[in-house]
Amino acid sequence: MTDQQPETSPVATWRAPGRVNLIGEHTDYNDGFTLPFAIAASCTATVRPGGDGLRAGSAQVDGEVAIPLTGLAEAPAVPDWARYVLGAAWLLRDRGVDVPPLEVTVDSDVPSGAGLSSSAAVVCSVVTALDDALGLGLAPDELLALSRAVENDVVGAPTGGMDQLASLRSREGHVLFCDMRDLAAEPVPFDLGGAGLALLVVDSRAPHAHADGEYAARRRGCEAAAAALGVPALRDVVIDDLDAALARLDGVGAEEQRRYTRHIVTEDARVLQTVELLRAGRVREIGPLLTQSHVSMRDDFRITVPEVDTAVEVLLAGGALGARMTGGGFGGCVIGLLEAEAVESAAAQVEEAFAEAGFTPPVAFTVTPGPGAHRVDG
Numbered sequence: 001m002t003d004q005q006p007e008t009s010p011v012a013t014w015r016a017p018g019r020v021n022l023i024g025e026h027t028d029y030n031d032g033f034t035l036p037f038a039i040a041a042s043c044t045a046t047v048r049p050g051g052d053g054l055r056a057g058s059a060q061v062d063g064e065v066a067i068p069l070t071g072l073a074e075a076p077a078v079p080d081w082a083r084y085v086l087g088a089a090w091l092l093r094d095r096g097v098d099v100p101p102l103e104v105t106v107d108s109d110v111p112s113g114a115g116l117s118s119s120a121a122v123v124c125s126v127v128t129a130l131d132d133a134l135g136l137g138l139a140p141d142e143l144l145a146l147s148r149a150v151e152n153d154v155v156g157a158p159t160g161g162m163d164q165l166a167s168l169r170s171r172e173g174h175v176l177f178c179d180m181r182d183l184a185a186e187p188v189p190f191d192l193g194g195a196g197l198a199l200l201v202v203d204s205r206a207p208h209a210h211a212d213g214e215y216a217a218r219r220r221g222c223e224a225a226a227a228a229l230g231v232p233a234l235r236d237v238v239i240d241d242l243d244a245a246l247a248r249l250d251g252v253g254a255e256e257q258r259r260y261t262r263h264i265v266t267e268d269a270r271v272l273q274t275v276e277l278l279r280a281g282r283v284r285e286i287g288p289l290l291t292q293s294h295v296s297m298r299d300d301f302r303i304t305v306p307e308v309d310t311a312v313e314v315l316l317a318g319g320a321l322g323a324r325m326t327g328g329g330f331g332g333c334v335i336g337l338l339e340a341e342a343v344e345s346a347a348a349q350v351e352e353a354f355a356e357a358g359f360t361p362p363v364a365f366t367v368t369p370g371p372g373a374h375r376v377d378g
């Protein structure tokens with residue numbers, strides 16, 4: 001893509017969604033499996049060639065940011081939000097694409113920092129709109145790589161690629177079975193309505209205290225455990241070999257390496273079991289796997305906080321088939337698999353429990369699997 005001379009078309013608008021991860025947490029950087037799907041909350045990006053330099057605007061942020069065409073290197077004080085918005089244009093220029101002066105504006109209803117991947121919604125809507133407006137004809141894996149590079153290299157956020165895969169490639173009515181080793185993604189039917197079920201998302205609104213440092217510590221611990229076991233990544237420990245692997249780690253690594261290994265290996269197995277059940281149309285039966293995933297994140301990986309544990313407990317006590325925290329942890333959202341008619345009372349019960357505990361009021365809404373990035377005509 002480096003030596004292409006893009007033809008400029010007037011304006012392009014694309015919409016890209018946020019996502020919920022049904023199951024498979026922290027497995028991404030262990031080369032393992034995840035199962036995200038796109039939600040209705042999404043970001044719309046419009047690319048308008050013209051003017052001079054690169055200009056960014058967001059309906060959710062006051063003020064515009066303008067940088068010279070030569071890029072971010074000459075405008076070091078660019079805030080993060082504008083790096084998400086302009087990063088792709090800058091990277092393309094850096095790779096030799098003749099990006100013209102242009103304006104990129106975004107408008108998103110994905111809550112920021114709630115674990116629903118507002119960042120990937122911004123980046124993927126911009127990347128697809130740019131590809132369209134500049135007539136680049138990027139292949140799916142190039143769109144993915146560029147979206148990821150904006151987060152990793154321009155913003156400096158160490159995301160593993162799942163968020164961008166989900167935002168770009170999700171399909172309505174399906175979850176996306178992602179193999180994070182080779183970034184392959186396969187849609188698997190997820191028919192909640194047909195099973196009489198609903199998926200409730202509870203945004204705990206708990207502050208993400210120490211999330212970055214804790215994430216880095218989990219990542220280091222997983223890498224150390226894989227090294228001690230002599231495998232490229234924890235994904236290479238299959239569930240049948242878990243006990244032997246844990247025995248080998250006994251006395252070798254720190255105690256947390258055993259816990260981290262147990263979480264990752266059992267979580268990968270749970271993703272695979274979930275996929276099997278969904279392929280067989282047995283949606284109701286995934287509930288216990290969701291709950292086991294939460295217990296594993298709470299007790300072994302230790303990435304939950306009282307707010308999300310409370311939400312899970314209340315949902316389960318109220319009859320949810322399964323419930324778990326979704327996302328990187330230390331706050332963020334919980335999902336509950338519920339009978340469709342139980343949604344309202346479940347949400348009310350969580351709200352009540354949060355009030356009693358003195359937590360910030362949660363925000364609850366249902367989600368269904370929607371489409372990935374697509375062009376908006378108009």
Ligand code: ADP
Pocket residue numbers: 058059060061080081082084106107108111112113114115116117118119120122157
């Ligand atoms: P998450 O992706 O889980 O919502 P992140 O920390 O990865 O959380 O991304 C949040 C960041 O993405 C925000 O701090 C902001 O920089 C950027 N962002 C998200 N939504 C918008 C938006 N509508 N306009 C501009 N920037 C946004």
Ligand code: MG
Pocket residue numbers: 117118119120163
């Ligand atoms: Mg993000």
